Amino acid sequence: MSNDREQMTRRSIIDLVDAIDLPADTATRRSADQPAPQPPGPPARDSSQPAPSAQVTAPRHHRWRPAWAAAAAALAMVLAMFAGPL
Amino acid sequence: MAPTGDPSLASVYAAERDGLLRLAAFVTGEVGAAADIVHDAFADLHETFDDVQSPPAWLTSAVARRSVSWVRRRAVARRYLQSAVPERPVAHVGDLPDRLRVRDAVSRLSPQRRAVVFCRYYLDLSEAQTAATLGVPPGTVKSRLARALRELEVCLDEQ
Numbered sequence: 001m002s003n004d005r006e007q008m009t010r011r012s013i014i015d016l017v018d019a020i021d022l023p024a025d026t027a028t029r030r031s032a033d034q035p036a037p038q039p040p041g042p043p044a045r046d047s048s049q050p051a052p053s054a055q056v057t058a059p060r061h062h063r064w065r066p067a068w069a070a071a072a073a074a075l076a077m078v079l080a081m082f083a084g085p086l
Numbered sequence: 087m088a089p090t091g092d093p094s095l096a097s098v099y100a101a102e103r104d105g106l107l108r109l110a111a112f113v114t115g116e117v118g119a120a121a122d123i124v125h126d127a128f129a130d131l132h133e134t135f136d137d138v139q140s141p142p143a144w145l146t147s148a149v150a151r152r153s154v155s156w157v158r159r160r161a162v163a164r165r166y167l168q169s170a171v172p173e174r175p176v177a178h179v180g181d182l183p184d185r186l187r188v189r190d191a192v193s194r195l196s197p198q199r200r201a202v203v204f205c206r207y208y209l210d211l212s213e214a215q216t217a218a219t220l221g222v223p224p225g226t227v228k229s230r231l232a233r234a235l236r237e238l239e240v241c242l243d244e245q
Contacts, residue, residue: 009238012188013207019185020111022104023121 095132098141106149108208113153113200114160115193123152146209147219150201157197191241199234206231 093101103124110120127148131141138144192200198220205216206227217224 005239006235009235009242010207012184013192013203016185016188016192017108017112017204017208020108021117022107022111023117025103 093141095128095135095141098131098145099128102142102145105209106145109146109201109204110149110153112192112204112208113150113197114156119156120153123149123156127152143219146205147221150205150220154197154201187242188238191238194241195234195237199230199237202227202230203234 106124106127107117107120110123111117114120114123127145130148131138131145135141192203195203201220202216205211205219206213211219213224213227216227220227222230
């Protein structure tokens, strides 16, 4: 193959390789209109919606009981112990 | 090629990914296979990144060799499948007539010759560098390139 012919072949090869359609790089590139991924955590709140109340109803088994209710329960238990033998 | 200094794996990936894909696609003729080959090479590089002196050269060598092996394995599979798998030309390159002629001519080359052509012409490596990249003696590079050029000339003249 002549030198000119070889140079032409070289250019054709380079053109051919450059023209190969490559798959998108999903590992590192994002399209401009694609939002960046959010870090893990609660989802962002919609600002058009009112803020949720800070008062959250606790699950039933964790509901706080007032001190007087605990005292009444203890008293009822004591009375039941003494009332049993009577 | 990757920047000099102390590149991270991420920066090597960003710099080398497209070139390696082109190498694998040129040798295998399959962009999908090329993507797998390149990802496997990066996965292996990740294991030994600290021990590799020149990640770009290491990757070029790994991808070239894997691509040639992939074509060989496919040829064996095709023999067993009695040519059920169609021959694939070099990956999709558009529809310019001249480009299609070159693509068809290249698709007739053996994978070893394609790899040599890519290293010598596209990467512009010397014979010694090509030999080191492909793991063959320099004389083999010279003879493979000469035969590849002869084949290309014949194919292009036929068309």
